[in-house]
Amino acid sequence: SAVRLGGASLVKASRGSLLTTSAFPLSAAPSPARAARHMALSSLRGAADTLHPVQSEAADVTIKQSDTAASDYKGELLIVPVAAPAGEDKEALSEAAGEAEAVDGKLDGAVKDLIESSEFKGGAGQAATVRLAKSSPVGKLSLVGYGKADKFDTSAAAKYGEQVATIAKAEKVKSLAVQLPECMDASLLKVMSEALLSGLYQDSRFKTGDGKPKPLKIESIEFLGCPVKDVAEAVKGAQAMSTGVALCKDLVSAPPNYVTPEVLANTAVEIAKECGMEVTILEKDECEKMGMGSFLGVAKGSSEPPKFIHLTYKPEGKVEKKVAVVGKGLTFDSGGYNLKAGPGSMIEMMKFDMGGSAATLGAARTIGMLKPEGVEAHFIVASCENMVNGEAMRPGDILTASNGKTIEVLNTDAEGRLTLADAIIYAEKQGATEIVDIATLTGACIVALGGSYGGMWSNNDGLAAGLEESAKTTGEKMWRMPLCEPEYGEMIKSKIADIQNIGGKGAGSITAALFLKTFVDKAAWAHLDIAGPVWSDKTGATGYGVKTLADWIVKSGKK
Numbered sequence: 001s002a003v004r005l006g007g008a009s010l011v012k013a014s015r016g017s018l019l020t021t022s023a024f025p026l027s028a029a030p031s032p033a034r035a036a037r038h039m040a041l042s043s044l045r046g047a048a049d050t051l052h053p054v055q056s057e058a059a060d061v062t063i064k065q066s067d068t069a070a071s072d073y074k075g076e077l078l079i080v081p082v083a084a085p086a087g088e089d090k091e092a093l094s095e096a097a098g099e100a101e102a103v104d105g106k107l108d109g110a111v112k113d114l115i116e117s118s119e120f121k122g123g124a125g126q127a128a129t130v131r132l133a134k135s136s137p138v139g140k141l142s143l144v145g146y147g148k149a150d151k152f153d154t155s156a157a158a159k160y161g162e163q164v165a166t167i168a169k170a171e172k173v174k175s176l177a178v179q180l181p182e183c184m185d186a187s188l189l190k191v192m193s194e195a196l197l198s199g200l201y202q203d204s205r206f207k208t209g210d211g212k213p214k215p216l217k218i219e220s221i222e223f224l225g226c227p228v229k230d231v232a233e234a235v236k237g238a239q240a241m242s243t244g245v246a247l248c249k250d251l252v253s254a255p256p257n258y259v260t261p262e263v264l265a266n267t268a269v270e271i272a273k274e275c276g277m278e279v280t281i282l283e284k285d286e287c288e289k290m291g292m293g294s295f296l297g298v299a300k301g302s303s304e305p306p307k308f309i310h311l312t313y314k315p316e317g318k319v320e321k322k323v324a325v326v327g328k329g330l331t332f333d334s335g336g337y338n339l340k341a342g343p344g345s346m347i348e349m350m351k352f353d354m355g356g357s358a359a360t361l362g363a364a365r366t367i368g369m370l371k372p373e374g375v376e377a378h379f380i381v382a383s384c385e386n387m388v389n390g391e392a393m394r395p396g397d398i399l400t401a402s403n404g405k406t407i408e409v410l411n412t413d414a415e416g417r418l419t420l421a422d423a424i425i426y427a428e429k430q431g432a433t434e435i436v437d438i439a440t441l442t443g444a445c446i447v448a449l450g451g452s453y454g455g456m457w458s459n460n461d462g463l464a465a466g467l468e469e470s471a472k473t474t475g476e477k478m479w480r481m482p483l484c485e486p487e488y489g490e491m492i493k494s495k496i497a498d499i500q501n502i503g504g505k506g507a508g509s510i511t512a513a514l515f516l517k518t519f520v521d522k523a524a525w526a527h528l529d530i531a532g533p534v535w536s537d538k539t540g541a542t543g544y545g546v547k548t549l550a551d552w553i554v555k556s557g558k559k
Contacts, residue, residue: 052205052206052258053205054205054250054251054254054258054259054263054267055205055247055250056201056202056203056204056205056246056249056250057215058200058201058243058246059197059200059201059202059215059216059218060219061197061200061218061219061220061221062219062220062221063193063196063197063220063221063222063223063235064220064221064222064223065222065223065226065231065232066177066222066223066224068177068222068224069099069102069224069225070099070102070103070177070179070224070225071099071102071103071105071106072106073137073138073177073222073224074137074138075137075138075139075175075176075177076138076139076140076171076173076174076175076176077138077139077140077141077142077167077168077171077173077175077176077177078103078138078140078141078142078176078177078179079142079143079144079164079167079176079177079178079179080099080100080103080111080141080142080143080144080179081100081143081144081145081146081160081179081180081181082094082096082100082111082115082120082122082143082144082145082146083097083122083145083146083147083148083149083181084121084122084123084124084145084146084147084148085121085122086148086149086150090121091121092121093115093116093119093120093121094115094120094121094122094143094145095115096111096112096115098182099179099225100143100179103141103179106137107132107136107137107138107141108136110130110132110136110141111141111143113130114128114130114141114143115128115143117130118143120143120145121145122145122146122147123145123147124145124146124147124155124156124159124160125144125145125159125160125162125163126144126145126163127142127143127144127145127163127166127167128142128143129141129142129143129167129170129171130142139173140171140173142167142171144160144163144164144167146159146160146181146183149181149182149183150183152181152183152184152188153188154187154188154191154472154473154474154475155475157184157188157189157191157192157195158191158192158194158195158475159195160181160192160195161191161192161193161194161195161196161197161199162195162196162198162199164176164178164196164199164221165195165196165197165198165199165200166199168200168216168218168221169199169200169202169216169218172217173217173218174217174218174219174220175218175219175220175221175222176218176220176221176222177221177222177223177224178221178222178223178224179224179225180192180223180224180225180226180227182225182227184226184227184228185227185228186228186230186233186234187473189226189228189231189234190234190235190237190238190241191238191473191474191475193234193235193237193238193239194237194238194241194242194245194547195475196221196238197238197239197242198241198242198245198246198543200216200218201242201245201246201249202216203249203250203253203540205250205254206255237370239369240366240369240370240550241366241474241546241547241550243365243366243369244362244363244364244365244366244369244543244546244547244550245362245543245546245547246362246543247267247358247361247362247365248355248358248359248361248362248541248543248544248545248546249358249540249541249542249543250541251264251267251354251357251358251361251362252351252352252354252355252358252534252535252541252543253351253540253541254351255351256331256332256350256351256385259331259351259354260304260331260385261304261305261306261307261329261331261383261384261385262304262305262307263331264307264309264329264331264354264357264361264381264383265281265307265309265383267361268281268309268311268361268364268379268381269281271311271361271364271365271368272311274365274368275313275364275365275367275368275369276368277311277312277313277314277364277368278311278312278314279309279310279311279312280309280310280312281307281308281309281310282307282308282309282310283305283307283308284296284299284305284306286308287306287308287422290402290426291400291401291402291404292308292382292401292402292422292426293399293400293401293402293422294399294400294401294402294407294418294419294421294422295308295382295384295418295419295421295422295423297393297397297399297409297418298330298336298384298386298393298415298418298419299384299385300391300392300393301336301385301386301387301388301389301391301392301393302384302385302386302387302389303387303389304331304384304385306382306383306384307381307383307384308380308381308382308383308423308426309329309357309379309380309381309382309383310378310379310380310426310430311361311364311378311379311380312376312377312378312379312430313364313367313368313371313375313376313377313378313379314376315371315372315373315374315375315376315557316371316373317373317374318374319374319375319376320374320375320557320559321374321375321376321433321434321556321557321559322375322376322377322378322430322431322432322433322434323375323376323377323378323432323433323434323435323436323552323553323556324377324378324379324380324427324428324430324432324434324435324436325360325363325364325377325378325379325380325435325436325437325438325549325553326356326360326380326381326420326423326424326427326435326436326437326438327354327356327357327358327359327360327361327379327380327381327437327438327439328353328354328355328356328357328381328416328419328420328437328438328439328440328441329354329356329357329381329382329383329384329419330350330353330354330383330384330385330386330415330416330419331351331353331354331383331384331385332350332351332353332385332386332387333350333353333385333386333413333415333416334347334350334385334386334387334388335347335386335412335413336386336387336388336392336393336412336413336415337388337392337393337394337395337412338395338411338412338413339388339413340413349535352440352534352535352541353416353440354383354440355439355440355530355534355535355541355544355545356416356437356438356439356440356441356528356530356545357381357383358541359438359530359543359544359545359546359549360379360380360381360438360549361379361381362543362545362546363379363545363546363549363550363553364377364379366546366550367550367553367554370550370554372553372554372557373557373558374556374557374558375553375554375556375557377553377556378427378430378432380423380426380427381423382419382420382422382423383419384419386412386413386415392412393409393412394409394412395409395410395411395412396408396409396410397409398496398497399418401421401422401425401519402422402425402426403425403519403521405421405498405499405518405519406494406497406498406499407421407494407497407498407499407500407501408494408496408497408499408500408501409500409501410500410501410502411501411502414501414502414512416439416440416441417439417441417501417512417515417516418501420437420439420516420519421515421516421519422519423437424437424516424519424520424525425519427523428520428521428522428523432523433523433524434460434463434523434524434525434556435520435523435524435525435526436463436467436525436526436527436528436549436552437516437525437526437527437528438527438528438530438545438549439527439528439529439530439531440529440530440531440534441509441512441527441529441531442508442509442512442529442531443508443531444507444508444509444512445508445509445529445531445532446531446532448481448509449479449532450532451532451533451535451536451537452477452532452533453477453478453479453532453533454471454476454477454478454479454528454529454530454532454533454544454545455478455479455481455509455528455529456468456478456479456480456481456526456527456528456529457480457481457482457483457510457513457517457526457527457529458480458483458524458525458526458527459483459517459520459524459525459526460524460525460526462524463524463525463526464480464526466552466555466556467526467528467548467552468480469555470547470548470549470551470552470555471548473551474547474548474551475547476533476544476545476547476548477533478528478548481509481510481513482510483510483513483514483517484507484510484514485514485517488503488507488510488511488514489514491503491504491507491511491514492511492514492515492518499515499518501515509529512529513527513529528545528548530544530545
């Protein structure tokens with residue numbers, strides 16, 4: 001189908017094959033302004049240089065199940081699981097039991113020797129590797145701990161997968177075999193496989209010369225001794241999840257001169273084309289006709305045109321439920337006239353202020369691959385930049401949202417909620433009975449929950465429980481927070497408009513959630529504040545939110 005980005009455009013792509021883990025290009029042509037910027041950037045890099053891709057190149061890895069016993073495996077690298085001792089002695093070393101004992105017998109005591117030499121205690125994620133003699137049928141042997149067997153859970157399964165990926169990258173092998181713990185079930189296998197595939201992710205888009213990491217050598221991974229019958233189904237789900245997570249990481253990590261509202265729109269178009277989904281891209285004039293004054297008020301200060309993105313997944317059969325995910329899409333947030341300035345403002349990190357939209361598009365890509373039954377899912381992003389120019393909104397301005405509600409802007413740096421307001425109104429007009437918005441909304445949430453947990457607010461206990469279940473299933477940490485409307489609702493009432501965009505001192509994340517709640521009519525709604533877990537100072541973009549959202553959408557079609 002033809003792709004048009006001028007005015008309101010609708011792309012209906014036919015249902016195609018499932019996406020692989022390979023990244024797809026962003027093929028839609030840039031606007032003249034973007035082309036000019038690209039030329040300027042190219043000139044800075046030199047005539048021979050080319051633009052870096054917006055998306056990283058994924059590892060091309062085949063995962064397959066094998067009936068070969070670990071003790072009979074012959075190849076480059078064998079990974080063997082070892083449990084922590086069952087007792088309470090924290091100094092006790094692991095024992096070579098079960099298949100590990102059989103491998104030890106075939107490899108002339110290599111397993112027991114490695115346990116002793118590395119003081120291996122079998123903690124979840126602990127690992128040790130040794131190169132074996134040339135006469136050995138196995139080139140290298142790795143032990144990976146998975147904790148106590150009776151406490152093997154989502155966290156331990158994820159750590160096992162992550163460590164397998166770490167070993168694969170470090171040892172630079174083309175193929176390896178992994179013995180799976182006997183306590184592995186189908187859901188834990190999916191978690192482990194997703195962690196493994198996500199662990200192979202590496203982002204070298206903006207590295208050059210000797211500093212650019214070489215492509216991974218790993219091509220094939222065999223699962224040995226798997227107690228789960230349908231390994232292919234678990235791996236298929238894991239590939240879909242890891243692909244969505246990788247897209248999310250790519251978008252969050254890329255700098256704001258690469259990921260603009262137009263690039264997010266183009267990404268949505270590509271997802272639609274690849275996955276057989278529908279996509280509508282509303283331009284500024286279309287948003288004006290729909291009365292989106294709250295969203296457009298934020299966009300006024302930027303030379304980058306805003307884009308309102310709407311991706312729709314429709315199942316083949318009967319639709320049992322319509323849901324919507326609304327992601328905050330500020331591709332850069334300067335703070336506006338309430339400029340982010342001084343130590344701790346994190347202005348240099350405001351490329352991740354579109355983390356909610358990245359999670360939304362990542363979840364859309366995953367859902368497009370999985371094609372769940374019974375649920376129609378809408379993925380909505382009101383994307384723009386929050387910048388400063390002569391037309392930018394000012395503190396004290398009053399904006400009018402698309403439902404007619406008036407908003408007094410007391411702080412231009414509380415802009416994300418202004419864009420989300422019109423997007424939530426739009427989502428409910430699409431017939432969604434359950435709406436989840438996801439946003440890097442407040443520093444207050446980081447103060448409350450730190451960098452590991454996302455905060456969740458909801459007006460519906462059933463929806464909240466479903467999201468909590470999906471977060472637990474996928475291993476993403478989330479904590480439900482109180483709305484406290486009787487106590488804090490007055491804090492966002494304006495003296496001259498219907499509502500104001502900030503509260504008073506304290507309870508900043510709660511008043512932000514209460515602000516969003518006022519734009520929900522009848523739908524069940526939840527707000528996810530991911531300002532903390534969207535980014536890790538150690539590893540960068542985390543891809544947080546994709547797995548919880550995708551799992552929740554899939555389960556929504558089964559209820």
